[in-house]
Amino acid sequence: QLQLQESGPGLVKPSETLSLTCTVSGGSISSSSYYWGWIRQPPGKGLEWIGSIYYSGSTYYNPSLKSRVTISVDTSKNQFSLKLSSVTAADTAVYYCARGVVTAIWGWGQGTLVTVSS
């Protein structure tokens, strides 16, 4: 059974870089046709797609965040990662990693709260 688990600091200072890793178990991150993505949810608000990496290695980013986002994959560890630079308080959110295909997002991590504060 597929499981995704986010990990990383829960507190990041303004202007610094937020870094999170998603560890995938129960499936290979190299499996064809899957997107591996990051989605966030500010407290009390809705879901926002941050970006995805396709199994081929191609990356796709939300235009509103594109200049600050990098998503990468480490196939040897079956992990993928998110880096979001120059964070502000507006980046405070629960961050989810997820696996999807064109039809839907079929697997979600439990989410991790990242607070941006000095």
Add this chain to the structure above:
Amino acid sequence: EIVLTQSPGTLSLSPGERATLSCRASQSVSSSYLAWYQQKPGQAPRLLIYGASSRATGIPDRFSGSGSGTDFTLTISRLEPEDFAVYYCQQYGSSSWTFGQGTKVEIK
């Protein structure tokens, strides 16, 4: 970029009632790429419907999806206590995912 607008923002209903949630897209969306999720407090979203009308594994048949083009609907035929939650529609397009802002179904 396609924008998904959900209505109403909040739906106040009693258990046993029927819930009808709307998701309208700013331009035509392939039905194959439209999904619905349920989210309860403190939990990750759960996939309910994919391909606009297909139920995901383990989803009760009181949940149904319909629609095409720019107008999609999620219907809960008879609300159970565990169905009170926030519901999101989501579409895939140009290798990106887009979510609606959500509809909260609350107990009246």
